[in-house]
């Protein structure tokens with residue numbers, strides 16, 4: 001069983017890198033902490049970065065998940081290989097480019113490229129947010145798979161992943177610590193990144209950002225609303241290159257692990273995704289594109 005400690009980062013390809021960086025800073029509010037060649041590093045919390053935008057093909061390159069240390073990483077490598085998963089170890093140069101001590105890459109059974117990392121760099125100085133969106137941390141990331149039940153089978157067999165709630169066949173919300181979900185799988189025909197989430201400090205931050213995004217001409221894809229599963233008040237919006245961002249406040253923490261029973265929400269009910277019953281569209285996913293370890 002591979003113990004995941006946290007989510008680490010998303011690497012996302014951008015055909016117009018400058019525009020993608022402008023959106024991530026001026027609109028989302030993140031700090032551009034470094035730009036090296038074709039890679040721009042965006043910071044939102046103590047992590048050196050949680051989003052790396054890489055100039056090139058548009059699409060998600062990799063989702064990074066954190067394990068405790070090098071020993072756990074080596075065990076993970078062996079466990080996945082025993083299960084028939086092809087695992088590739090990143091070079092020292094690639095690890096530096098990710099600001100991690102070491103990492104391995106693999107594809108989940110549906111083609112989502114995942115990187116397991118250890119020793120992700122921490123930066124201690126306060127984040128220099130470009131805009132006061134109230135971001136407190138990189139909250140969760142959501143992958144796509146054609147069969148969310150099979151996807152949960154993969155994650156729960158090899159990882160400390162526990163389902164918190166199901167939304168029918170549409171979504172599986174997964175926890176790796178007390179937070180209701182740090183990982184989720186949504187139904188999608190192709191592998192891809194459904195969205196990345198940033199927690200914000202208050203309901204007021206969500207609502208202020210809603211008005212700000214509207215004024216800025218940004219497409220709101222869902223919300224403001226409140227998820228019945230996590231109780232988080234949310235807002236989804238569309239960034240460049242098909243990348244969907246989410247702000248949310250007030251995610252449930254599951255304190256009593258033994259007492260929690262996953263619930264099954266019927267996606268055809270009008271409040272399955274939003275207690276406040278906003279128009280529930282399917283947010284746009286960013287398709288997985290190749291990021292073969294060995295190149296960047």
Ligand SMILES: [Fe+2]
Nearest residue numbers: 140195197246
């Ligand atoms: Fe979300």
